Amino acid sequence: MNLTRLAIIALVIGACALVPAGAAEVVVQADFNGGTLEPFGPTSYGDGDVQAEVVEGLGPDGSACARIANVGQAGGAALSCSMTYLRGHAYTITFQARAEEGSAQVSAYLDRGDWRVKYPGGYSRDFALGEQWQEITYTAIHQQGRGYLANLRCNSPTPILVDDIVITMSDAVFALNWALAANGGVASADSLYAQYRVEPLNDGVQVLAGTDFTRRATTTAESDEPHWVQVSFPGERPLSRVVIYWAAEGEAVYSSRRFQIEALIGEQWVPVAEADEPEPVYVSMVGFDEVQATAVRIVQPPGGGPAQRPNLMWISEVEAY
Ligand SMILES: [Ca+2]
Known part of the structure; x- marks a missing residue:
């Protein structure tokens, strides 16, 4: 499994809208x-x-x-x-x-x-x-x-x-972030913590300050079992990188310590990368060999969540490229 991973401080990466395809x-x-x-x-x-x-x-x-x-x-x-x-x-x-x-x-x-x-x-x-x-x-x-x-x-x-x-x-500008709701991405999760919603996962907003907590991030239920969040694309997309903006509150950052990226290829969920973040990070970037996928999932094993709350997954934004 080919994996590269780099955590950086939080950046707001603009999303690119689709434009009509044309000749190269x-x-x-x-x-x-x-x-x-x-x-x-x-x-x-x-x-x-x-x-x-x-x-x-x-x-x-x-x-x-x-x-x-x-x-x-x-x-x-x-x-x-x-x-x-x-x-x-x-x-x-x-x-x-x-x-x-x-x-x-x-x-x-x-x-x-x-x-x-x-x-x-x-x-x-x-x-x-x-x-x-x-x-x-x-x-x-x-x-x-x-x-x-x-x-x-x-x-x-x-x-x-x-x-x-x-x-x-190529004259067709690729939608750089396939996961973005504005580009057709549809978010879901295995479960939700009380009052949380899936929409913040792919609304394009990574900035947390001044936002109501239900809009800042998506949080799964807090339970000792695997958790996942998912974004489905409107069709097959070339996928080679996932960027995860973890939830943060004040000085505390809630990055999951262990997780796996899975891509929906045909009818099959295929693991494409495994990652871990032993130290808290604002953003995780996970690269892998390009696949043609219709959805991407971030799967967390039981207890793989942030050190403060190991049994939940708490994410502000998922981007897929
Ligand atoms: Ca968001």
Whole structure:
């Protein structure tokens, strides 16, 4: 089970509304037939030293392509280009690649934007190459919005050839927070403490001060059994991260000490991550390998709640990305 988790102080993360889907827009393109590497340029990593050039006649269709060689001791050698990443858009890089001889490896990198979250597999994907040209595609959803780069990196001592690089940006802005009620999320819980309601779970409000207690957070019954809260989506959604804003009162924070994230995949509840928060935290972020899910659940084992009230689960907001 792939799990990364990072607790941060409470942040108010704005939710992004859905906009109509449209065609993907090409934002970077390179076929190297003009004789230059542009808009790409050479970059080296670690102890790598890059040698990158356009070579004529070796492309998949007999035209020019780019050759990336790592002539350093280790590390990597890349072709990089500058990008302006927009929050909530999916970026896809498609390219042709092969090993110059034998086998090699290429990493495709697209920025995902949120350094607080360690994504499973990192920000790039590795692909094994043989001597035959192959088309490779890698997609990442950018979560933050910033200028950064995209690249193709040669990790091997064997040089690689690449061609026909196209990076597209999805015109459909993903609803960053699938759980949000305004985006169609429907909250429920295994039980409710007297006077509490499920609505605060996904109303988009993480700020607690000045709010009536029944609107600040959702609290399950206080009983020595498993508890869960759930948010259902209006359809199947790509899901790879859950953010939980725990309830807080004054200086006291009520983060659950043990919990599990489950995703509803088809008809099956599938555990996707286990987490624990031994110390009180305002926010828990749990990342996992992306699944296509129609609902997400946070499940707490008996007694896994906050140290002060171990038999209940007390949450101000759940976000799902
Ligand atoms: Ca809330």
